[in-house]
Structures are given as structure tokens and as C-alpha cells.
Amino acid sequence: MCAVKLTRDGSLPLHEQVAAEIRRDIIAGQVRPGGRLPPARDLAAVMGVHPNTVFRALRLLREEGVLEFRRGRGITVVGQPEHGIVAAKAHELLTLARQWGYRRDDLVELIQRLP
Secondary structure, rough: OOOOOOOOOOOHHHHHHHHHHHHHHHHHHOOOOOOOOHHHHHHHHOOOOOOOHHHHHHHHHHHHHOOOOOOOOEEOOOOOOOHHHHHHHHHHHHHHHHHHHOOOOHHHHHHOOOO
């Protein structure tokens, strides 16, 4: 990991900042698809955050399709972050829709009606 730039008083939650740092390292080629990340506890120590913050960031990156968790093999990079942006936004939209009482089918129908 490169120099870490986390701000505890920023508007972006800490786990999202950690995820952004990991994305930057992947984009910069420090970790390539097929490569493994260090253990979450090691990442937490380097970044100066609680391990749960790193675990939350890693789960976010897994939802984006950037990382894969394998028992006994650790955390593997499986894709480039830009490929996961649409999936992440779709997940964010689904979460928001559920908060407002929409089901997945309702959301799909609403999207299909868009021009």
C-alpha cells in the first residue's frame, strides 16, 4: 500500500475512504487481477484504522465485483474498479429503493419505463 490519506473529519465515511485507497492501488497496478491483498488486520494496521473498518471496505469492494473472498486463500483481486462502478451504483439504488418501500421488481419496472 502506498501512502494512505484518510481524513477522519471528512464527509466521506472512513470505510469508503479505505475502499478508495484500495481501488487506487489496484488502478495503479500495485495489486493486479489474480493478486492477493494482505490480511485485513495488516491493512488496518498500515492505515491506522480499526479492522472492522477495513472489513467493511473490503465487503464494499466485493459487492462492486473488484474482490473475491476465498476461504483459505485470502482476498483476491478479480477485476478493475471502474468495471464495478455501475454494479456499486445499482446496489446503492436498490438499497435506497428498499428504504422507501420499493421491492426489486418495482425498481426494475421503474427503470424500464425510463426513456
